[in-house]
Amino acid sequence: MTKIELMTRFAVAPVFALSLAWSGYTAEAADAGHLPNITILATGGTIAGTGANSTTTVGYTAAKVGVEALIDAVPEIKKVANVKGEQIFQIASESMTNDHWLKLAKRVNTLLAQPDVDGIVITHGTDTLEETAYFLDLTVKSEKPVVMVGAMRPSTAISADGPVNIYNAVVLAGSKEAEGKGVMIAMNDEISAARDVTKTNTSLTSTFRTPELGVIGYMQNNAPHFYRESLRRHTANAEFDVSNLDKLPAVDIVYGYANINPIALNAFIGAGDKGIVYAAVGDGSLGAGIKPDLIEARKKGVVVVRSSRVGNGIVARNGEANDDELDFVVSDTLNPQKARILLMLALTKTDDTKAIQTMYYEY
The missing domain is CATH 3.40.50.1170 (L-asparaginase, N-terminal domain)
Known part of the structure; x- marks a missing residue:
């Protein structure tokens, strides 16, 4: 000793x-x-x-x-x-x-x-x-x-x-x-x-x-x-099973702030991310400097989850963004770091955004 x-x-x-x-x-x-x-x-x-x-x-x-x-x-x-x-x-x-x-x-x-x-x-x-x-x-x-x-x-x-x-x-x-x-x-x-x-x-x-x-x-x-x-x-x-997994899908967090630019987001997408959690301001608001790039990311098949840097409260679906139209997911009350964990595990089962949204309301 x-x-x-x-x-x-x-x-x-x-x-x-x-x-x-x-x-x-x-x-x-x-x-x-x-x-x-x-x-x-x-x-x-x-x-x-x-x-x-x-x-x-x-x-x-x-x-x-x-x-x-x-x-x-x-x-x-x-x-x-x-x-x-x-x-x-x-x-x-x-x-x-x-x-x-x-x-x-x-x-x-x-x-x-x-x-x-x-x-x-x-x-x-x-x-x-x-x-x-x-x-x-x-x-x-x-x-x-x-x-x-x-x-x-x-x-x-x-x-x-x-x-x-x-x-x-x-x-x-x-x-x-x-x-x-x-x-x-x-x-x-x-x-x-x-x-x-x-x-x-x-x-x-x-x-x-x-x-x-x-x-x-x-x-x-x-x-x-x-x-x-x-x-x-x-x-x-819970429905998730990691017994036969040796890796998790790549998911990262992009932090929202005034005068935001899409450089970090696009770098993650370019590196092969399967999902992005946007730790947005307020109720998951999408700034003009990043919204077009988030939309483009979704068109490329990347699952986009709107969360909030506030840390408390529900991120309302179809509140600060038309999630149905954009095919985005909201994190409910999960903070960004936990929203990332759920998204990684969700992507081991499905890439269907409706099913993933249900998971955020269940877990």
């Missing part, structure tokens, strides 16, 4: 153990003979990051601590679950790719098909955590809980948020209440649905929010408390 890993284990864990004692946790709270079996898949990120010293919360190095050290730093999780760890990747999440997603989804499905696995926890960097969560929400073929977790402070920070987030994620993944809820994110004592949550702040531990629809529950006193759930199709009820 490295010096940094020892710092993480012995500096952070005792503080966390004391917090559990204050909350009233006792070893008798769980029956050791009936603990759920949870697999933690580690992918890297800040939760596995290290800094120069205990006050370093900016300028640290992500994805340095291995999964076993993360587990050892929270010995309390062994009182609530039988935990196994697997290091599937060790990267900062801004480097996450489609290939990583496919490998992760296949591994999750393999594990959840095993009768001795009751739930999955995935440690992940926060930058693209919401995207990985939504991809899994559409491709996991089980109602067993899958919980994504990250941290905003590295493992060596004086008040690292990773240990308590991991503990809560394991408790959540092992709970009967979490079954059938789709992929969830457990951070900052909140439970969020993968479809709706987004990162809203560059550095605060309260960064993950669902501004209009709200969290689906809270973690309190070592247990989940649910108040709502996503009504959109997900996991076992």
Whole structure:
């Protein structure tokens, strides 16, 4: 074990153990003979990051601590679950790719098909955590809980948020209440649905929010408390199957802004994109500088989805554009990065825009 890993284990864990004692946790709270079996898949990120010293919360190095050290730093999780760890990747999440997603989804499905696995926890960097969560929400073929977790402070920070987030994620993944809820994110004592949550702040531990629809529950006193759930199709009820896929269709996002030009759009089309998500201003408005090129892209067979950079609200079909006439698709309430994920998966099944539009209203 490295010096940094020892710092993480012995500096952070005792503080966390004391917090559990204050909350009233006792070893008798769980029956050791009936603990759920949870697999933690580690992918890297800040939760596995290290800094120069205990006050370093900016300028640290992500994805340095291995999964076993993360587990050892929270010995309390062994009182609530039988935990196994697997290091599937060790990267900062801004480097996450489609290939990583496919490998992760296949591994999750393999594990959840095993009768001795009751739930999955995935440690992940926060930058693209919401995207990985939504991809899994559409491709996991089980109602067993899958919980994504990250941290905003590295493992060596004086008040690292990773240990308590991991503990809560394991408790959540092992709970009967979490079954059938789709992929969830457990951070900052909140439970969020993968479809709706987004990162809203560059550095605060309260960064993950669902501004209009709200969290689906809270973690309190070592247990989940649910108040709502996503009504959109997900996991076992989703139609997408990645088991035999080795690549995803090329889809990119074009960002809308004042005085927009079509250079980026046309570069993506020239590179062979099968779909484009236009992160438009307002309610998916099409600026004069790009509308003709979007129309031309559709004539070439590229599926065009109108989304919005606003981040909240429904993009209305036939509102700011005549979608029926132009044969465009609208993203409903999905933000651009999640609209891209759904479009990639949709294109593995069909290129019919009417069918794809139905998917945006169902997922």
